[in-house]
Amino acid sequence: MSLGKAAKRPQAVTHVHALDSLLLAAFKDPAILGPTAARGANSFEALSAIATAAVALAAQKGPEAALLHLAALNKALADVPDCRAWPAVRRVIVAALALxxxxxxxxxxxxxxxxxxxxxxLYFAHILSAQRKGVVEFTHVSRSGGTTFCQLAQRNGCSTEDFRHKENCLIEAFDDAPRYVDLAVHNALRPPGVATRCDDMAKGVAPRAQEVSCGERRSALRRAGHSVYSNEYTAVGGAEHPAHAHHCGNMLTVLQVRHPHARVVSHIKHMWHAYSKRCKGDRDVYFEGGRDAETWGRLLPAAMNNYLIRSMLGEAAFRLPVGAITREHLELARVFLAQQMNVILVLEEARLSFHSLRYGLGWWDFLEHANSAPADTAEGVPASLELLWERNALDVELYDFAAVMAAGDAVVYDVAAAMAARAGVAPQDAPAWLVQQAVVAARAEKGGEAAHTGGEVAHTGGDELSEDDYDYGEDEKPGGDVA
Structure with a gap:
């Protein structure tokens, strides 16, 4: 493998600002490299050493200095538990190499x-962690390819409560269904005294009836024999403040992003069709005043205003008024994305996403497209969208950052592909071989017996984990059963 070539694959990985910002954030606060770092002084010291060596590696020119800092990174990485493949550690190291x-x-x-x-x-650590977790949590940002992801999960041998398009791998007890419509605005658009077929509109914005913790979620999924589920609402834990939000690190976390402009248009088309389907001939009652950007912005406040950030930061941020998402929210979402998402997929980067599905998830079947828009939806799109572009400027920055992180992950996946090629392993067999080698290598380093393992990453049953094995979000603990 040539790092020179890998660092340019694709060009987004050399997006200097995004990579520098990640290194600077880690240097200022090494704890962001591992959500549970504060629980162990040794881990925190290792993360501090990783951040320091990564910043130094990115800055130093001489070959001797590079060797010195790479040795320091290898030494510090040895002190991070194998079962905790903290994504931000991987991304900071790749950022340093790319810079x-x-x-x-x-x-x-x-x-x-x-x-x-x-x-x-780093790749072996990712595989070991994925195998031990045994369950995939998919953060489904609506209109960003989540239906396709759910269908791919089924084709790759995963199990969940319901793979049908309307359910999209959701678990009913978790209350993660999408929320789009401001019901007060919906009702206000209907003239007084007028009854319609959609007085009671679906997908209204409302808080979860009861939040189910990450520990409770994984326990329920394991009992039911499920290996994948989607959250199409927002992160847990952030009902009071975005800083407390977290995605479930006791599972393999996956996020797919789509350029916010394309997603906004898709959302409008989807809801224009939804109003037609639910309201029938009464749809025009709600759009007598037009269907310009301002109307859609009031009707779908979260979806039309930095929806990706809102999806990352929990209920308090999700329900903020239009225009209330700030640069501080963006910076927090960047940290969460780098820190908490094991695998990042970019809808517009098909080849990059195939690489991530193959080596990040261990899937072998990833040619699928679901959920095409009906033919009549374009007429709902406003003639001018500039207002909505302004309202999604921060989301565009987060999308760009996610694309850079995904490109950096591909550098690690390139190593996995190169190892498979050198071993003469066919692409469809590579992850199983890599998993086996990872376990053998890890146990050999610890002096244990090498044991064989098979299967892929994403639909394995997973080992029973002790509480210390989990990568929890802030203050997250394993819980009991889901009522």
């Missing part, structure tokens, strides 16, 4: 060899 290559050219052969070993170690 070093971007600024100072290729590494020396000796340094590149060390870097390749480091990236192999």
């Amino acid at each position: 070093r290559t971007h600024r100072h050219g290729p590494l020396s052969p000796a340094a590149e060899s060390q870097a390749a070993q480091l990236l192999q170690r």
Whole structure:
């Protein structure tokens, strides 16, 4: 593997601002590299050492300095438990390598060899963690390809409560169904005294009736024999404040993003059709005043205003008024994305997403497209969308950041692909081979017996984990059964 080539695959990985901002955030607060770092002094010291060495590697020009900092990264990484493949650790190290290559050219052969070993170690840690967790949590940002992801999960041998398009891998007891419509605005659009077929509109914005914790979620999924589920609302834990929101690190977390402009248009088309289907001939009652950007913005406040950020930061942020999402929310969402999402998919980057599905999830079947828009939906789109573009400017920045993180992840996946190629393993067999090698290597390092394992990453049953094995969000603990 050539890091020089890998660092340019795709070009977004050399997006200097995004990579520098991640390194700076980690250097200022190494705790962001691991959500549970504060529970162990040794882990925190290791994360501090990783952040320091990564920043130094990105800045240093000489080959001897690069070797020194790579050795420091390898040493610090050895102190991070194998079962905790903290995504931000992987991304900070790749960011440092990409920036070093971007600024100072290729590494020396000796340094590149060390870097390749480091990236192999990061990939093995990802596989081990995924195998132990055994369940996928998919953050389904509506109109961003989530229906296709759910169908792919079924085709790749996963199980869930319901794979039908209307259910989209949701678990009814978790209350994660999508919320789009401001029902007060919906009702106000209907003239007084006028009854319609859709007086009671679906997908209204409302809080969860009862929040189900990450521990309770995984326990319920394991009991039911499910290996994947989707959350199409927002993160748990953030009902009071966005800083307390978290995605479930006791599962393999997956996020798919779509460019906010395309998603906004798709959302409008979807709801225009939904009003037609639910209201029948009464749809025009709600749009007598027109269907301009302002109307859609009032009717679908979250969906039309930085919906990706709102989906990342929990209920308090999700329900903020239009225009209330700030740059501080964006920065927090960036940290959560880098820190808490194991696998990131970008809808517009098909080849990159295939790579992530193959080596991040261990899936072998990923050619699917579901949920095409009906033919009559375009007429609901306003002639001018500039207002909505302004209201989604922060989401565009988060999308760009996510694309850079996904491209960085692909550098690690390239190492996995190269290992498989050198071993003469067919692409469809690679993850099983890599999982086996990861377990063998990890146990050999600890002096234990090498044991064989098979199967793929995403639909394995998962081991029974102790509380200390979980990567929890803030203050998250394993819970009991879901009522």
